[in-house]
Amino acid sequence: MTAVSKSFVELNNVRLRYSEGDELALETTNMKIDKGEFIAVVGPSGCGKSSLLKLVSGLMPPSEGNVIVDNKEVSGPLKIVGMAFQNPTLLPWRTTLDNVLLPMEIVKPHRNRLRKHRAEYEERARKLLASVGLQGHEDKYPWELSGGMQQRASLCRSLIHEPDLLMLDEPFGALDAFTREELWDILQNLWMVRPFTVILVTHDLREAAYLADTIYVMSKRPGKILVARENTLPRPRDQETTFTQPFTDLVHELRSHIRDVRES
Amino acid sequence: MKKKLNLSKAAPWLSAIGLFVLWELIVRIFNIPPYVLPTPSESIIVGWQFHEAIWMHAVHTLYTTLAGFAIAVVFGVVLGALVGSSRAIYDAANPLLVGFNSVPKVALVPVLVMWFGIGTVPAIITAFLISFFPIVVNVATGLATLEPELRDVLRSLGATRRDILVKVGFPRAMPYFFASLKVAITLAFVGSVISETVASNVGVGYLMLSASSKFNMPLVFAGLLVIAVMGIAMYEIFNVIERRSTKWANRGNQNI
Numbered sequence: 001m002t003a004v005s006k007s008f009v010e011l012n013n014v015r016l017r018y019s020e021g022d023e024l025a026l027e028t029t030n031m032k033i034d035k036g037e038f039i040a041v042v043g044p045s046g047c048g049k050s051s052l053l054k055l056v057s058g059l060m061p062p063s064e065g066n067v068i069v070d071n072k073e074v075s076g077p078l079k080i081v082g083m084a085f086q087n088p089t090l091l092p093w094r095t096t097l098d099n100v101l102l103p104m105e106i107v108k109p110h111r112n113r114l115r116k117h118r119a120e121y122e123e124r125a126r127k128l129l130a131s132v133g134l135q136g137h138e139d140k141y142p143w144e145l146s147g148g149m150q151q152r153a154s155l156c157r158s159l160i161h162e163p164d165l166l167m168l169d170e171p172f173g174a175l176d177a178f179t180r181e182e183l184w185d186i187l188q189n190l191w192m193v194r195p196f197t198v199i200l201v202t203h204d205l206r207e208a209a210y211l212a213d214t215i216y217v218m219s220k221r222p223g224k225i226l227v228a229r230e231n232t233l234p235r236p237r238d239q240e241t242t243f244t245q246p247f248t249d250l251v252h253e254l255r256s257h258i259r260d261v262r263e264s
Numbered sequence: 265m266k267k268k269l270n271l272s273k274a275a276p277w278l279s280a281i282g283l284f285v286l287w288e289l290i291v292r293i294f295n296i297p298p299y300v301l302p303t304p305s306e307s308i309i310v311g312w313q314f315h316e317a318i319w320m321h322a323v324h325t326l327y328t329t330l331a332g333f334a335i336a337v338v339f340g341v342v343l344g345a346l347v348g349s350s351r352a353i354y355d356a357a358n359p360l361l362v363g364f365n366s367v368p369k370v371a372l373v374p375v376l377v378m379w380f381g382i383g384t385v386p387a388i389i390t391a392f393l394i395s396f397f398p399i400v401v402n403v404a405t406g407l408a409t410l411e412p413e414l415r416d417v418l419r420s421l422g423a424t425r426r427d428i429l430v431k432v433g434f435p436r437a438m439p440y441f442f443a444s445l446k447v448a449i450t451l452a453f454v455g456s457v458i459s460e461t462v463a464s465n466v467g468v469g470y471l472m473l474s475a476s477s478k479f480n481m482p483l484v485f486a487g488l489l490v491i492a493v494m495g496i497a498m499y500e501i502f503n504v505i506e507r508r509s510t511k512w513a514n515r516g517n518q519n520i
Contacts, residue, residue, distance in 0.1 A: 143512070157417075
Protein backbone atom coordinates (compact mmCIF):
# COMPACT_ATOMS: atom_id res chain seq x y z
CA MET A 1 0.00 0.00 0.00
CA THR A 2 1.46 3.37 -1.01
CA ALA A 3 1.27 6.48 1.11
CA VAL A 4 -0.44 8.53 -1.58
CA SER A 5 -3.68 6.96 -2.61
CA LYS A 6 -6.06 7.81 -5.38
CA SER A 7 -9.14 7.07 -3.30
CA PHE A 8 -11.62 9.88 -2.99
CA VAL A 9 -12.99 8.73 0.35
CA GLU A 10 -10.98 6.80 2.89
CA LEU A 11 -11.85 5.49 6.32
CA ASN A 12 -8.80 4.43 8.31
CA ASN A 13 -9.38 2.31 11.41
CA VAL A 14 -12.49 4.30 12.22
CA ARG A 15 -14.38 3.43 15.39
CA LEU A 16 -17.39 5.22 16.74
CA ARG A 17 -19.10 5.54 20.12
CA TYR A 18 -22.03 7.89 20.48
CA SER A 19 -20.70 9.06 23.81
CA GLU A 20 -17.79 8.36 26.10
CA GLY A 21 -18.05 4.96 27.76
CA ASP A 22 -20.82 3.75 25.45
CA GLU A 23 -20.38 0.46 23.69
CA LEU A 24 -19.05 0.71 20.14
CA ALA A 25 -21.56 1.67 17.48
CA LEU A 26 -19.06 1.05 14.73
CA GLU A 27 -16.24 -1.49 15.07
CA THR A 28 -12.88 -0.82 13.37
CA THR A 29 -13.80 0.07 9.81
CA ASN A 30 -11.60 0.56 6.77
CA MET A 31 -12.97 1.66 3.45
CA LYS A 32 -11.67 3.09 0.19
CA ILE A 33 -13.99 4.63 -2.34
CA ASP A 34 -12.75 5.80 -5.72
CA LYS A 35 -13.78 9.03 -7.33
CA GLY A 36 -16.98 8.49 -9.25
CA GLU A 37 -17.61 5.12 -7.64
CA PHE A 38 -21.13 4.12 -6.65
CA ILE A 39 -21.11 2.10 -3.46
CA ALA A 40 -23.95 0.64 -1.44
CA VAL A 41 -23.94 -0.31 2.23
CA VAL A 42 -26.41 -2.98 3.31
CA GLY A 43 -26.97 -4.53 6.69
CA PRO A 44 -29.52 -5.18 9.41
CA SER A 45 -31.21 -2.16 10.93
CA GLY A 46 -29.33 -0.44 13.74
CA CYS A 47 -25.94 -1.56 12.45
CA GLY A 48 -24.59 1.96 12.07
CA LYS A 49 -25.13 2.40 8.35
CA SER A 50 -26.43 5.92 8.79
CA SER A 51 -23.60 6.76 11.18
CA LEU A 52 -21.23 5.88 8.38
CA LEU A 53 -22.79 8.64 6.25
CA LYS A 54 -22.50 11.13 9.08
CA LEU A 55 -18.85 10.22 9.58
CA VAL A 56 -17.97 10.69 5.94
CA SER A 57 -19.85 13.97 5.64
CA GLY A 58 -18.22 15.27 8.80
CA LEU A 59 -21.47 15.73 10.72
CA MET A 60 -20.12 13.40 13.40
CA PRO A 61 -16.46 12.96 14.36
CA PRO A 62 -15.03 9.43 14.66
CA SER A 63 -14.04 8.33 18.16
CA GLU A 64 -10.87 6.74 16.80
CA GLY A 65 -9.18 6.68 13.40
CA ASN A 66 -9.67 9.22 10.68
CA VAL A 67 -11.77 9.98 7.62
CA ILE A 68 -10.15 11.42 4.53
CA VAL A 69 -12.10 12.98 1.69
CA ASP A 70 -10.35 14.40 -1.35
CA ASN A 71 -6.93 14.03 0.35
CA LYS A 72 -7.97 16.13 3.35
CA GLU A 73 -8.79 14.85 6.78
CA VAL A 74 -12.43 15.55 7.65
CA SER A 75 -12.67 17.77 10.73
CA GLY A 76 -16.07 19.42 10.36
CA PRO A 77 -19.08 19.27 8.05
CA LEU A 78 -17.93 19.07 4.43
CA LYS A 79 -19.41 21.96 2.55
CA ILE A 80 -20.23 20.39 -0.77
CA VAL A 81 -22.10 17.21 -0.02
CA GLY A 82 -25.51 16.39 -1.46
CA MET A 83 -27.83 14.46 0.82
CA ALA A 84 -31.21 12.78 0.50
CA PHE A 85 -33.12 10.77 3.06
CA GLN A 86 -36.13 8.50 3.20
CA ASN A 87 -38.09 11.54 4.34
CA PRO A 88 -37.92 14.05 1.44
CA THR A 89 -37.72 17.01 3.91
CA LEU A 90 -38.85 19.55 1.33
CA LEU A 91 -39.85 22.94 2.71
CA PRO A 92 -43.64 23.22 2.52
CA TRP A 93 -43.68 26.99 2.03
CA ARG A 94 -41.51 26.81 -1.08
CA THR A 95 -42.45 25.68 -4.55
CA THR A 96 -40.68 22.67 -6.00
CA LEU A 97 -38.41 24.96 -8.02
CA ASP A 98 -37.49 27.05 -4.97
CA ASN A 99 -36.87 23.90 -2.97
CA VAL A 100 -34.42 22.66 -5.57
CA LEU A 101 -32.70 26.05 -5.57
CA LEU A 102 -32.19 26.01 -1.79
CA PRO A 103 -28.57 24.73 -1.95
CA MET A 104 -27.74 27.59 -4.32
CA GLU A 105 -28.68 30.03 -1.57
CA ILE A 106 -26.13 28.41 0.73
CA VAL A 107 -23.23 26.97 -1.26
CA LYS A 108 -20.43 29.32 -2.27
CA PRO A 109 -19.89 30.83 -4.80
CA HIS A 110 -23.48 30.39 -5.96
CA ARG A 111 -25.04 32.18 -2.98
CA ASN A 112 -23.40 35.42 -4.02
CA ARG A 113 -24.35 35.04 -7.67
CA LEU A 114 -27.91 33.78 -7.29
CA ARG A 115 -29.67 37.12 -7.05
CA LYS A 116 -28.07 38.54 -10.19
CA HIS A 117 -28.18 35.37 -12.25
CA ARG A 118 -31.53 34.10 -11.06
CA ALA A 119 -32.76 33.22 -14.55
CA GLU A 120 -29.70 31.14 -15.32
CA TYR A 121 -30.06 29.16 -12.09
CA GLU A 122 -33.77 28.66 -12.58
CA GLU A 123 -33.06 27.32 -16.03
CA ARG A 124 -30.60 24.87 -14.55
CA ALA A 125 -33.08 23.72 -11.91
CA ARG A 126 -35.84 23.33 -14.52
CA LYS A 127 -33.54 21.20 -16.67
CA LEU A 128 -32.68 18.98 -13.74
CA LEU A 129 -36.34 18.65 -12.74
CA ALA A 130 -37.21 17.76 -16.33
CA SER A 131 -34.53 15.05 -16.33
CA VAL A 132 -36.29 13.30 -13.46
CA GLY A 133 -39.72 13.71 -15.08
CA LEU A 134 -40.97 16.68 -13.07
CA GLN A 135 -41.48 19.19 -15.88
CA GLY A 136 -44.73 21.06 -15.35
CA HIS A 137 -44.58 20.62 -11.59
CA GLU A 138 -42.00 23.32 -10.86
CA ASP A 139 -44.47 25.76 -9.38
CA LYS A 140 -46.38 23.27 -7.29
CA TYR A 141 -45.91 23.01 -3.55
CA PRO A 142 -44.47 19.79 -2.10
CA TRP A 143 -47.79 18.78 -0.56
CA GLU A 144 -49.34 18.88 -4.01
CA LEU A 145 -46.88 16.20 -5.18
CA SER A 146 -47.03 12.44 -4.65
CA GLY A 147 -44.44 10.72 -2.44
CA GLY A 148 -42.44 9.59 -5.47
CA MET A 149 -42.46 13.07 -6.98
CA GLN A 150 -41.34 14.59 -3.68
CA GLN A 151 -38.46 12.14 -3.57
CA ARG A 152 -37.47 13.09 -7.12
CA ALA A 153 -37.47 16.74 -6.12
CA SER A 154 -35.40 15.87 -3.06
CA LEU A 155 -32.91 14.09 -5.33
CA CYS A 156 -32.72 17.20 -7.53
CA ARG A 157 -32.10 19.34 -4.47
CA SER A 158 -29.20 17.08 -3.50
CA LEU A 159 -27.65 17.36 -6.97
CA ILE A 160 -28.33 20.92 -8.15
CA HIS A 161 -24.98 22.24 -6.90
CA GLU A 162 -23.17 19.36 -8.66
CA PRO A 163 -21.62 17.88 -5.53
CA ASP A 164 -18.71 15.48 -5.84
CA LEU A 165 -20.16 13.38 -3.09
CA LEU A 166 -23.77 12.24 -2.79
CA MET A 167 -25.09 10.61 0.39
CA LEU A 168 -28.30 8.66 0.15
CA ASP A 169 -29.88 7.23 3.29
CA GLU A 170 -32.59 4.79 2.22
CA PRO A 171 -33.96 7.40 -0.17
CA PHE A 172 -36.47 5.08 -1.79
CA GLY A 173 -37.47 3.16 1.33
CA ALA A 174 -40.93 4.66 1.65
CA LEU A 175 -41.95 4.28 -1.99
CA ASP A 176 -43.95 1.58 -3.73
CA ALA A 177 -42.02 -0.99 -5.76
CA PHE A 178 -42.80 0.48 -9.20
CA THR A 179 -41.90 4.03 -8.27
CA ARG A 180 -38.77 2.79 -6.54
CA GLU A 181 -37.50 0.95 -9.61
CA GLU A 182 -38.29 3.95 -11.79
CA LEU A 183 -36.17 6.09 -9.50
CA TRP A 184 -33.31 3.60 -9.68
CA ASP A 185 -33.17 4.27 -13.41
CA ILE A 186 -33.37 8.01 -12.90
CA LEU A 187 -30.54 7.95 -10.40
CA GLN A 188 -28.44 5.68 -12.61
CA ASN A 189 -28.96 8.03 -15.56
CA LEU A 190 -27.97 11.11 -13.61
CA TRP A 191 -24.89 9.33 -12.34
CA MET A 192 -23.88 8.08 -15.78
CA VAL A 193 -24.19 11.54 -17.31
CA ARG A 194 -22.00 13.17 -14.69
CA PRO A 195 -20.30 10.61 -12.45
CA PHE A 196 -20.16 11.66 -8.81
CA THR A 197 -19.19 9.51 -5.85
CA VAL A 198 -22.26 7.97 -4.23
CA ILE A 199 -22.68 6.30 -0.87
CA LEU A 200 -26.07 4.63 -0.76
CA VAL A 201 -27.36 3.16 2.48
CA THR A 202 -30.17 0.70 1.95
CA HIS A 203 -31.73 -2.48 3.24
CA ASP A 204 -33.00 -3.41 -0.21
CA LEU A 205 -30.54 -5.93 -1.66
CA ARG A 206 -31.96 -5.67 -5.17
CA GLU A 207 -31.51 -1.92 -5.02
CA ALA A 208 -27.87 -2.37 -4.04
CA ALA A 209 -27.30 -4.93 -6.79
CA TYR A 210 -28.99 -2.70 -9.36
CA LEU A 211 -27.14 0.50 -8.59
CA ALA A 212 -23.78 -0.09 -6.95
CA ASP A 213 -20.27 -0.88 -8.21
CA THR A 214 -19.28 -2.19 -4.81
CA ILE A 215 -21.59 -3.52 -2.12
CA TYR A 216 -20.54 -3.53 1.52
CA VAL A 217 -22.33 -5.89 3.88
CA MET A 218 -22.30 -4.81 7.50
CA SER A 219 -22.73 -6.88 10.64
CA LYS A 220 -25.24 -6.10 13.35
CA ARG A 221 -24.22 -3.78 16.14
CA PRO A 222 -21.43 -3.02 16.69
CA GLY A 223 -21.35 -2.47 12.94
CA LYS A 224 -18.46 -3.87 10.99
CA ILE A 225 -17.87 -4.41 7.30
CA LEU A 226 -17.94 -8.16 6.67
CA VAL A 227 -17.85 -8.33 2.91
CA ALA A 228 -17.00 -5.92 0.13
CA ARG A 229 -18.50 -7.42 -3.01
CA GLU A 230 -17.68 -5.98 -6.42
CA ASN A 231 -20.56 -5.79 -8.82
CA THR A 232 -19.44 -5.93 -12.43
CA LEU A 233 -22.84 -6.25 -14.08
CA PRO A 234 -22.72 -4.17 -17.26
CA ARG A 235 -24.30 -0.72 -17.37
CA PRO A 236 -26.73 0.71 -17.99
CA ARG A 237 -28.68 -1.83 -16.02
CA ASP A 238 -32.38 -2.01 -16.69
CA GLN A 239 -35.48 -4.03 -15.90
CA GLU A 240 -34.20 -6.94 -17.95
CA THR A 241 -30.99 -7.06 -15.91
CA THR A 242 -32.97 -7.89 -12.81
CA PHE A 243 -34.22 -11.12 -14.40
CA THR A 244 -30.79 -12.36 -15.49
CA GLN A 245 -28.95 -15.14 -13.71
CA PRO A 246 -25.93 -13.05 -12.59
CA PHE A 247 -28.25 -10.50 -10.98
CA THR A 248 -30.28 -13.05 -9.05
CA ASP A 249 -27.11 -14.90 -8.07
CA LEU A 250 -25.69 -11.68 -6.67
CA VAL A 251 -28.86 -10.97 -4.71
CA HIS A 252 -28.84 -14.52 -3.36
CA GLU A 253 -25.24 -14.21 -2.31
CA LEU A 254 -25.95 -10.93 -0.50
CA ARG A 255 -28.98 -12.48 1.12
CA SER A 256 -26.94 -15.36 2.49
CA HIS A 257 -24.40 -12.92 3.96
CA ILE A 258 -27.22 -11.09 5.70
CA ARG A 259 -28.63 -14.37 6.96
CA ASP A 260 -25.24 -15.24 8.47
CA VAL A 261 -25.12 -11.83 10.10
CA ARG A 262 -28.51 -12.26 11.67
CA GLU A 263 -27.80 -15.73 12.97
CA SER A 264 -24.36 -14.97 14.36
CA MET B 265 -73.25 22.85 -0.03
CA LYS B 266 -74.31 26.48 -0.03
CA LYS B 267 -76.75 25.90 2.82
CA LYS B 268 -74.09 24.21 4.88
CA LEU B 269 -71.75 27.15 4.36
CA ASN B 270 -74.40 29.60 5.52
CA LEU B 271 -75.08 27.53 8.60
CA SER B 272 -71.43 27.46 9.60
CA LYS B 273 -71.26 31.22 9.09
CA ALA B 274 -74.36 31.75 11.19
CA ALA B 275 -73.29 29.32 13.92
CA PRO B 276 -71.29 31.78 16.05
CA TRP B 277 -74.13 34.33 15.95
CA LEU B 278 -76.72 31.69 16.79
CA SER B 279 -74.72 30.41 19.74
CA ALA B 280 -74.19 33.96 21.07
CA ILE B 281 -77.88 34.80 20.73
CA GLY B 282 -78.76 31.48 22.32
CA LEU B 283 -76.57 32.25 25.31
CA PHE B 284 -78.18 35.67 25.77
CA VAL B 285 -81.69 34.20 25.53
CA LEU B 286 -80.83 31.51 28.09
CA TRP B 287 -79.29 34.10 30.41
CA GLU B 288 -82.34 36.37 30.08
CA LEU B 289 -84.74 33.46 30.77
CA ILE B 290 -82.85 32.21 33.82
CA VAL B 291 -82.76 35.67 35.39
CA ARG B 292 -86.47 36.20 34.75
CA ILE B 293 -87.67 32.73 35.76
CA PHE B 294 -85.71 32.64 39.03
CA ASN B 295 -86.36 36.31 39.66
CA ILE B 296 -82.72 37.09 40.31
CA PRO B 297 -82.32 40.69 41.55
CA PRO B 298 -80.38 42.95 39.17
CA TYR B 299 -77.68 43.77 41.78
CA VAL B 300 -76.73 40.06 41.69
CA LEU B 301 -77.12 39.29 38.01
CA PRO B 302 -78.72 41.76 35.59
CA THR B 303 -80.39 40.55 32.41
CA PRO B 304 -78.44 40.97 29.19
CA SER B 305 -81.12 43.25 27.78
CA GLU B 306 -80.79 45.54 30.78
CA SER B 307 -77.00 45.52 30.45
CA ILE B 308 -77.21 46.43 26.79
CA ILE B 309 -79.72 49.21 27.44
CA VAL B 310 -77.59 50.66 30.22
CA GLY B 311 -74.54 50.23 28.03
CA TRP B 312 -76.26 52.32 25.36
CA GLN B 313 -77.22 55.02 27.88
CA PHE B 314 -73.56 55.31 28.89
CA HIS B 315 -72.18 54.70 25.42
CA GLU B 316 -70.12 57.87 25.27
CA ALA B 317 -68.31 57.09 28.51
CA ILE B 318 -67.91 53.43 27.57
CA TRP B 319 -66.52 54.37 24.17
CA MET B 320 -63.93 56.65 25.73
CA HIS B 321 -62.87 54.03 28.26
CA ALA B 322 -62.91 51.20 25.70
CA VAL B 323 -60.68 53.11 23.27
CA HIS B 324 -58.29 53.75 26.10
CA THR B 325 -58.25 50.07 27.09
CA LEU B 326 -57.74 49.03 23.49
CA TYR B 327 -54.84 51.43 23.12
CA THR B 328 -53.25 50.22 26.37
CA THR B 329 -53.71 46.58 25.39
CA LEU B 330 -52.23 47.02 21.92
CA ALA B 331 -49.25 48.92 23.30
CA GLY B 332 -48.50 46.14 25.79
CA PHE B 333 -49.12 43.52 23.13
CA ALA B 334 -46.75 45.22 20.67
CA ILE B 335 -43.95 45.20 23.25
CA ALA B 336 -44.74 41.55 23.99
CA VAL B 337 -44.43 40.63 20.29
CA VAL B 338 -41.03 42.26 19.89
CA PHE B 339 -39.71 40.93 23.18
CA GLY B 340 -41.28 37.49 22.65
CA VAL B 341 -39.82 37.04 19.18
CA VAL B 342 -36.31 38.04 20.25
CA LEU B 343 -36.33 35.91 23.39
CA GLY B 344 -38.03 33.03 21.56
CA ALA B 345 -35.38 33.12 18.84
CA LEU B 346 -32.62 33.01 21.45
CA VAL B 347 -34.22 30.24 23.48
CA GLY B 348 -35.15 28.20 20.42
CA SER B 349 -31.80 28.35 18.67
CA SER B 350 -29.50 27.46 21.54
CA ARG B 351 -29.77 24.56 23.91
CA ALA B 352 -27.70 26.36 26.56
CA ILE B 353 -29.92 29.45 26.54
CA TYR B 354 -32.97 27.20 26.67
CA ASP B 355 -31.66 25.41 29.74
CA ALA B 356 -30.74 28.68 31.41
CA ALA B 357 -33.93 30.58 30.62
CA ASN B 358 -36.59 27.91 30.90
CA PRO B 359 -36.99 27.67 34.70
CA LEU B 360 -36.93 31.46 35.01
CA LEU B 361 -39.62 31.84 32.36
CA VAL B 362 -41.85 29.18 33.84
CA GLY B 363 -41.40 30.59 37.33
CA PHE B 364 -42.16 34.08 36.13
CA ASN B 365 -45.22 32.96 34.24
CA SER B 366 -46.56 31.27 37.37
CA VAL B 367 -46.60 34.54 39.32
CA PRO B 368 -50.12 36.04 39.25
CA LYS B 369 -49.68 39.32 37.43
CA VAL B 370 -52.31 41.03 39.57
CA ALA B 371 -49.79 40.74 42.41
CA LEU B 372 -47.29 42.76 40.40
CA VAL B 373 -49.60 45.70 39.77
CA PRO B 374 -48.97 47.31 43.21
CA VAL B 375 -45.24 47.03 42.54
CA LEU B 376 -45.64 48.67 39.14
CA VAL B 377 -47.74 51.42 40.71
CA MET B 378 -44.96 52.08 43.21
CA TRP B 379 -42.55 52.47 40.32
CA PHE B 380 -44.62 54.24 37.69
CA GLY B 381 -47.60 55.71 39.52
CA ILE B 382 -51.29 55.12 38.84
CA GLY B 383 -52.54 55.10 35.25
CA THR B 384 -51.65 53.89 31.81
CA VAL B 385 -48.03 52.80 32.23
CA PRO B 386 -48.65 49.97 34.73
CA ALA B 387 -51.55 48.78 32.56
CA ILE B 388 -49.35 48.60 29.46
CA ILE B 389 -46.66 46.77 31.39
CA THR B 390 -49.13 44.31 32.89
CA ALA B 391 -50.56 43.60 29.44
CA PHE B 392 -47.02 43.00 28.20
CA LEU B 393 -46.00 40.78 31.13
CA ILE B 394 -49.02 38.55 30.85
CA SER B 395 -48.92 38.11 27.08
CA PHE B 396 -45.28 37.59 26.09
CA PHE B 397 -44.92 34.08 27.49
CA PRO B 398 -46.95 32.17 24.86
CA ILE B 399 -45.08 34.02 22.11
CA VAL B 400 -41.69 33.02 23.53
CA VAL B 401 -42.75 29.40 23.96
CA ASN B 402 -44.23 29.08 20.49
CA VAL B 403 -41.41 30.80 18.61
CA ALA B 404 -38.88 28.68 20.51
CA THR B 405 -40.83 25.49 19.80
CA GLY B 406 -41.09 26.31 16.12
CA LEU B 407 -37.35 26.80 15.91
CA ALA B 408 -36.35 23.86 18.09
CA THR B 409 -38.44 21.24 16.31
CA LEU B 410 -36.53 21.44 13.03
CA GLU B 411 -36.14 17.97 11.49
CA PRO B 412 -32.62 16.65 12.15
CA GLU B 413 -32.34 15.38 8.57
CA LEU B 414 -33.01 18.84 7.20
CA ARG B 415 -30.39 20.27 9.52
CA ASP B 416 -27.92 17.68 8.21
CA VAL B 417 -28.75 18.54 4.59
CA LEU B 418 -28.08 22.21 5.27
CA ARG B 419 -24.98 21.74 7.38
CA SER B 420 -23.38 19.49 4.78
CA LEU B 421 -23.87 22.32 2.29
CA GLY B 422 -21.84 24.60 4.55
CA ALA B 423 -24.80 26.47 6.06
CA THR B 424 -24.07 28.65 9.07
CA ARG B 425 -26.35 28.77 12.10
CA ARG B 426 -27.70 32.02 10.75
CA ASP B 427 -28.42 30.47 7.33
CA ILE B 428 -30.39 27.68 8.94
CA LEU B 429 -32.32 30.16 11.07
CA VAL B 430 -33.19 32.46 8.18
CA LYS B 431 -33.87 29.87 5.47
CA VAL B 432 -35.70 27.29 7.53
CA GLY B 433 -36.10 28.20 11.20
CA PHE B 434 -38.12 31.40 10.91
CA PRO B 435 -40.42 30.41 8.04
CA ARG B 436 -41.05 27.15 9.84
CA ALA B 437 -41.86 28.94 13.11
CA MET B 438 -44.40 31.29 11.49
CA PRO B 439 -47.51 29.15 12.11
CA TYR B 440 -46.47 28.72 15.75
CA PHE B 441 -45.88 32.45 16.01
CA PHE B 442 -49.26 33.42 14.61
CA ALA B 443 -51.04 30.85 16.73
CA SER B 444 -49.41 32.42 19.79
CA LEU B 445 -50.52 35.92 18.74
CA LYS B 446 -54.16 34.87 19.01
CA VAL B 447 -53.63 33.66 22.55
CA ALA B 448 -51.42 36.61 23.48
CA ILE B 449 -53.85 39.33 22.37
CA THR B 450 -56.65 37.94 24.55
CA LEU B 451 -54.25 37.66 27.48
CA ALA B 452 -53.15 41.25 26.91
CA PHE B 453 -56.75 42.37 27.49
CA VAL B 454 -56.76 40.45 30.76
CA GLY B 455 -53.57 42.21 31.80
CA SER B 456 -54.62 45.74 30.97
CA VAL B 457 -58.10 45.39 32.53
CA ILE B 458 -56.66 43.88 35.73
CA SER B 459 -54.31 46.80 36.09
CA GLU B 460 -57.03 49.34 35.32
CA THR B 461 -59.24 47.74 37.93
CA VAL B 462 -56.57 47.92 40.62
CA ALA B 463 -54.90 51.20 39.84
CA SER B 464 -56.24 53.58 37.24
CA ASN B 465 -58.80 56.26 36.70
CA VAL B 466 -59.48 55.50 33.09
CA GLY B 467 -60.27 52.37 31.02
CA VAL B 468 -62.99 49.74 31.04
CA GLY B 469 -61.52 48.12 34.17
CA TYR B 470 -61.82 51.39 36.07
CA LEU B 471 -65.32 51.95 34.66
CA MET B 472 -66.44 48.56 35.97
CA LEU B 473 -64.90 49.11 39.37
CA SER B 474 -66.56 52.49 39.80
CA ALA B 475 -69.88 51.12 38.52
CA SER B 476 -69.80 48.24 40.99
CA SER B 477 -69.04 50.60 43.86
CA LYS B 478 -72.32 52.32 42.95
CA PHE B 479 -74.11 48.94 42.72
CA ASN B 480 -74.72 49.58 39.03
CA MET B 481 -74.41 45.93 38.04
CA PRO B 482 -75.89 46.37 34.54
CA LEU B 483 -73.06 48.79 33.74
CA VAL B 484 -70.47 46.33 35.10
CA PHE B 485 -71.83 43.68 32.78
CA ALA B 486 -71.94 46.14 29.90
CA GLY B 487 -68.21 46.64 30.51
CA LEU B 488 -67.61 42.90 30.51
CA LEU B 489 -69.45 42.56 27.21
CA VAL B 490 -67.39 45.36 25.66
CA ILE B 491 -64.14 43.62 26.69
CA ALA B 492 -65.39 40.32 25.28
CA VAL B 493 -66.35 41.94 21.99
CA MET B 494 -62.96 43.66 21.69
CA GLY B 495 -61.23 40.37 22.47
CA ILE B 496 -63.18 38.49 19.83
CA ALA B 497 -62.53 41.21 17.25
CA MET B 498 -58.77 41.22 17.83
CA TYR B 499 -58.64 37.42 17.89
CA GLU B 500 -60.43 37.29 14.53
CA ILE B 501 -58.07 39.86 13.01
CA PHE B 502 -55.06 37.74 13.97
CA ASN B 503 -56.86 34.62 12.82
CA VAL B 504 -57.26 36.14 9.35
CA ILE B 505 -53.64 37.30 9.27
CA GLU B 506 -52.53 33.82 10.30
CA ARG B 507 -54.51 32.09 7.58
CA ARG B 508 -53.34 34.52 4.89
CA SER B 509 -49.66 34.37 5.74
CA THR B 510 -49.22 30.67 6.47
CA LYS B 511 -51.52 29.02 3.97
CA TRP B 512 -49.11 26.14 3.58
CA ALA B 513 -49.56 25.10 7.18
CA ASN B 514 -53.36 24.91 6.97
CA ARG B 515 -53.54 22.92 3.75
CA GLY B 516 -55.42 20.03 5.38
CA ASN B 517 -58.29 22.20 6.62
CA GLN B 518 -59.53 23.66 3.38
CA ASN B 519 -63.01 22.15 3.56
CA ILE B 520 -63.65 22.70 7.21
